[in-house]
Amino acid sequence: FTGIEREGDLYVLxxxxxxxxxxxxxxxxxxTGTTMDRAFIGRxxxxxxxxxxxxxxxxxxxxxxxGDVKIPFLSGKEDSLESSGSRYMLMRLPFKGQGGRxxxxxxxxxxxxxPSIMKRAHLRVALLLGLxxxxxxxxxxxxxxxxxxxxxxxxxxxxxxxxxxFSHRIPVTTRDEIGSLAEVFNRMAENLQRLRExxxxxxxxxxxxxxxxxxxxxxxxxxxxxxxxxxxxRLIDREIDDKSPLKEDIKMVLSEAxxxxxxxxxxxxxxxxxxxxxxPTNMLSLVNSIVxxxxxxxxxxRVDIEVxxxxxxxxxxxxxxxxxxxxxxxxxxxxxxxxxxxxVDVMIGRHADEFVIEVSDTGCGIKxxxxxxxxxxxxxxxxxGQGTGLGLTVCYSIVENHGGRIECKPRxxxxxxxxVFLPLVPLTKWN
Numbered sequence: 466f467t468g469i470e471r472e473g474d475l476y477v478l479x480x481x482x483x484x485x486x487x488x489x490x491x492x493x494x495x496x497t498g499t500t501m502d503r504a505f506i507g508r509x510x511x512x513x514x515x516x517x518x519x520x521x522x523x524x525x526x527x528x529x530x531x532g533d534v535k536i537p538f539l540s541g542k543e544d545s546l547e548s549s550g551s552r553y554m555l556m557r558l559p560f561k562g563q564g565g566r567x568x569x570x571x572x573x574x575x576x577x578x579x580p581s582i583m584k585r586a587h588l589r590v591a592l593l594l595g596l597x598x599x600x601x602x603x604x605x606x607x608x609x610x611x612x613x614x615x616x617x618x619x620x621x622x623x624x625x626x627x628x629x630x631f632s633h634r635i636p637v638t639t640r641d642e643i644g645s646l647a648e649v650f651n652r653m654a655e656n657l658q659r660l661r662e663x664x665x666x667x668x669x670x671x672x673x674x675x676x677x678x679x680x681x682x683x684x685x686x687x688x689x690x691x692x693x694x695x696x697x698x699r700l701i702d703r704e705i706d707d708k709s710p711l712k713e714d715i716k717m718v719l720s721e722a723x724x725x726x727x728x729x730x731x732x733x734x735x736x737x738x739x740x741x742x743x744x745p746t747n748m749l750s751l752v753n754s755i756v757x758x759x760x761x762x763x764x765x766x767r768v769d770i771e772v773x774x775x776x777x778x779x780x781x782x783x784x785x786x787x788x789x790x791x792x793x794x795x796x797x798x799x800x801x802x803x804x805x806x807x808x809v810d811v812m813i814g815r816h817a818d819e820f821v822i823e824v825s826d827t828g829c830g831i832k833x834x835x836x837x838x839x840x841x842x843x844x845x846x847x848x849x850g851q852g853t854g855l856g857l858t859v860c861y862s863i864v865e866n867h868g869g870r871i872e873c874k875p876r877x878x879x880x881x882x883x884x885v886f887l888p889l890v891p892l893t894k895w896n
Contacts, residue, residue: 468561468563469501470562470563470568471562471569474527475500475502476501476527476560476568477498478501479497479498480497481495482494482495482496483495501528502528503531506528507531510531513573515573515575516530516531516534516553516574516576517530517571517572517573517574518536518571518572518574519570519571520570520571520572521569522567522569526572527569534549534574536548536572539555539572545577546574551576552576553576554574554575554576555572555573555574556572557571557572557573558573611639612643614638615638615639615644616643618636618638619635619646619647619650622635622647622650623635623650626650626653626654631654631655631657631658631661632654632658633654634651635647635650635651637651666865687725694722695722695723695726698715698718698722699719728855741784741787741863741867743782744782744783745780746780746781746783746785747779747780748779748780748781749774749779749813751788751789751792752792752811752813755789755796756772756796756811758793759793759796759797763800767806768800768803768806768808768809769807769808769809770796770809771808771809771810773810773812773813774812774813775813775815776813776814776815779820781820781887781889782890783867783887784863787867788863788867790859791859794856794859794860795824795860795883795885796809796824797856798856798883799824799825799828799881799883800826802830802880802881803826803828803829804829807826807827807828807880809825809826810823810824810825811823811824811825815889816886818888819886819888819889820886820887820888821884821885821887822885823882823883824882824883825882825883826880826881827879827880828879830875830876830879830880830881831881833875836875840858840860840871841854841858842854842855860885864885867887867888869886869888871883871884871885872884
């Protein structure tokens with residue numbers, strides 16, 4: 466016999482087995498049992514991984530599972546139970562005593578994992594959606610920046626070009642329509658810059674031509690009277706006694722008359738320039754000879770003049786006499802711009818399809834507002850009596866007649882740099 470009996474508040478699982486003699490005669494029984502207490506239920510829960518409670522025949526809990534699970538009165542129709550924030554699926558297994566009467570039931574409680582699964586799924590979906598939103602915003606921002614930044618640069622560049630800053634170039638960062646538009650703007654700015662330079666050179670040439678025509682007549686009319694005045698002053702200077710108080714006055718007038726003569730001579734040189742007689746000329750030899758002459762005329766001034774050549778054969782077709790005048794004027798101006806100690810560098814080289822002569826000094830420099838006027842006749846930044854203001858004008862005209870150009874730029878540290886650009890003409894053309 467095996468069955469369950471109730472003893473007090475607990476149930477006991479009993480088993481009774483008969484004991485027979487060897488002749489088959491019943492001599493007694495062996496009875497064993499175990500109390501269905503907390504330890505018994507704990508072993509069952511450990512085996513099944515569930516929570517187990519024992520209910521009496523009315524559905525009231527007799528033995529509660531471990532933990533903080535609270536079981537109310539159950540009518541027997543419930544299939545789930547919520548307790549302590551968890552949901553449990555219920556299954557009842559009734560047990561009977563002798564005579565088949567139901568004594569109670571085992572209540573098996575399996576925690577419902579669906580809510581936690583749904584919660585984790587919702588959390589993962591939310592994280593995924595958040596990452597998608599973040600990546601979408603990031604990608605959109607990068608795309609907008611990639612599109613808008615070139616547009617912004619194009620707009621700013623177009624505004625600068627529209628204001629007349631034709632030297633500005635719009636960076637080409639893409640190869641799409643915007644990049645093509647930027648290249649078109651750059652070509653337009655380059656063409657406008659060339660056009661403006663041509664207009665400035667034309668205006669400058671017209672201005673020089675008009676001044677030249679005006680000064681030619683004046684210089685011609687003044688040349689002879691000034692020569693006569695100088696001659697008469699020299700005669701008077703020889704005839705006057707050295708102790709005469711007029712001796713110093715005569716020398717001063719003679720000096721000023723000589724300065725006027727130099728101005729007139731420069732005017733005649735400027736207005737009577739002949740067409741360049743081109744011939745192959747070694748510019749390194751020409752520059753070295755001029756540098757030696759200028760060095761001898763330093764009169765103790767501590768100025769270091771150095772010549773540098775970046776090409777093996779610095780030969781170019783120019784008028785050597787006129788080009789000597791250009792280099793001499795630039796060197797003299799560079800030396801006069803230095804007060805005290807200084808340095809003058811003469812560079813001979815090549816840039817693209819042009820021959821370049823560069824004269825750079827460490828002098829006082831030229832103001833930005835004066836650099837636009839230094840090639841005008843009679844304009845000079847020197848002190849009164851130290852120049853006629855025609856030296857750079859003559860240089861400009863000579864270089865222009867050679868088909869070249871001359872520019873003035875500030876030196877990086879201090880001082881001024883003049884660059885003469887002359888076209889490189891193949892030898893076969895001149896032959």
